[in-house]
Amino acid sequence: MTKQRTQIAVLTLPFVGNFRTTEWMDLGLCRDSAPEIFFPSDGGGVEKARKICCRCEVKDLCLEYAIVEEIEHGVWGGTSERERRRIKKRRRDGAA
Ligand code: SF4
Numbered sequence: 001m002t003k004q005r006t007q008i009a010v011l012t013l014p015f016v017g018n019f020r021t022t023e024w025m026d027l028g029l030c031r032d033s034a035p036e037i038f039f040p041s042d043g044g045g046v047e048k049a050r051k052i053c054c055r056c057e058v059k060d061l062c063l064e065y066a067i068v069e070e071i072e073h074g075v076w077g078g079t080s081e082r083e084r085r086r087i088k089k090r091r092r093d094g095a096a
Contacts, residue, residue, distance in 0.1 A: 020065065029056040039074040046080045053078030063087075 025031070029052050030038055038049045053059055053075065063077020067088060072081055079087070 020068070022065070024058045024061045024065075027056075027058045028062060029053070038076075046075055049075035050078050067091075 030049075033052060037045070037052070040046055040049065053062070056062070056078075059077050061077075063079055063084075065071075066076030066079070067084055071084075074081070076084070
């Protein structure tokens, strides 16, 4: 998926019935990695996941999904829980 197509897909996170589709997850590089990498117990562990995420073609979709679904735990789209909280705050502040 090209960056432009990924950005378009993020803007239109698809719904099927009342649920967002998660088909993009099948393209995530993390599917072949140990889940513990993406749910590290310390901040240093985030870097290991981030290195995988930065090469992932569905990174933008993944991040948007985690924000929209308010997923608090783990590394999604290359971001930690703290980083996603900051992104959400910036969006709230920007919308005000
Ligand atoms: S961005 Fe990271 S967590 Fe998200 S699908 Fe890709 S590898 Fe998995």
